[in-house]
Amino acid sequence: DGGITQSPKYLFRKEGQNVTLSCEQNLNHDAMYWYRQDPGQGLRLIYYSQIVNDFQKGDIAEGYSVSREKKESFPLTVTSAQKNPTAFYLCASSIGGGALVTDTQYFGPGTRLTVL
Amino acid sequence: GENVEQHPSTLSVQEGDSAVIKCTYSDSASNYFPWYKQELGKGPQLIIDIRSNVGEKKDQRIAVTLNKTAKHFSLHITETQPEDSAVYFCAASNDFGNEKLTFGTGTRLTIIP
Numbered sequence: 001d002g003g004i005t006q007s008p009k010y011l012f013r014k015e016g017q018n019v020t021l022s023c024e025q026n027l028n029h030d031a032m033y034w035y036r037q038d039p040g041q042g043l044r045l046i047y048y049s050q051i052v053n054d055f056q057k058g059d060i061a062e063g064y065s066v067s068r069e070k071k072e073s074f075p076l077t078v079t080s081a082q083k084n085p086t087a088f089y090l091c092a093s094s095i096g097g098g099a100l101v102t103d104t105q106y107f108g109p110g111t112r113l114t115v116l
Numbered sequence: 117g118e119n120v121e122q123h124p125s126t127l128s129v130q131e132g133d134s135a136v137i138k139c140t141y142s143d144s145a146s147n148y149f150p151w152y153k154q155e156l157g158k159g160p161q162l163i164i165d166i167r168s169n170v171g172e173k174k175d176q177r178i179a180v181t182l183n184k185t186a187k188h189f190s191l192h193i194t195e196t197q198p199e200d201s202a203v204y205f206c207a208a209s210n211d212f213g214n215e216k217l218t219f220g221t222g223t224r225l226t227i228i229p
Contacts, residue, residue, distance in 0.1 A: 042219040045217070048216065090159055109158055
């Protein structure tokens, strides 16, 4: 899991409530990512950020929001607009910084969100 | 966009035998292909990767082969051990895609003692 921490490991919320998942890294990486993992569907990209104060939508951004105010932090908010929020959420980071080749992405341990 | 298909979805292998997992990709511009291992309840960990300027890469019992013409790449694990049991994911990316990875759907590998 390297220097990426996600908290909490398990999270339960009632339907209709917003919830924020934490992701912190001490690797001095510029780029950070959020993925959603569902059984049999692999990992799907929600949002990514290549530098502080900038982020882009991934393939399944609807119902999610992010912020990148600090280099080491990239929190993900799952809003009430997300129709099926129960899933395993993974945060990742890579060196980024405009490198000319794709860098290795390192993953955190994940947060399992269950919406009741 | 890129599409990555991974086969098989499950694979059972006798301890000591070899395991092979295959992936195909659709975007001919893809040039970076990592493989991740995910143990239950944990985040994926990179085990090996390959770039399109080479056809094969080895690291002890693990090897990856790449066929750019056919747009497919494979993971080979030799002399399998019980600790190799996990879910394996392939992925693809290109240097012009802002480091976005497109993942396959995963292969659950079980090593039978």
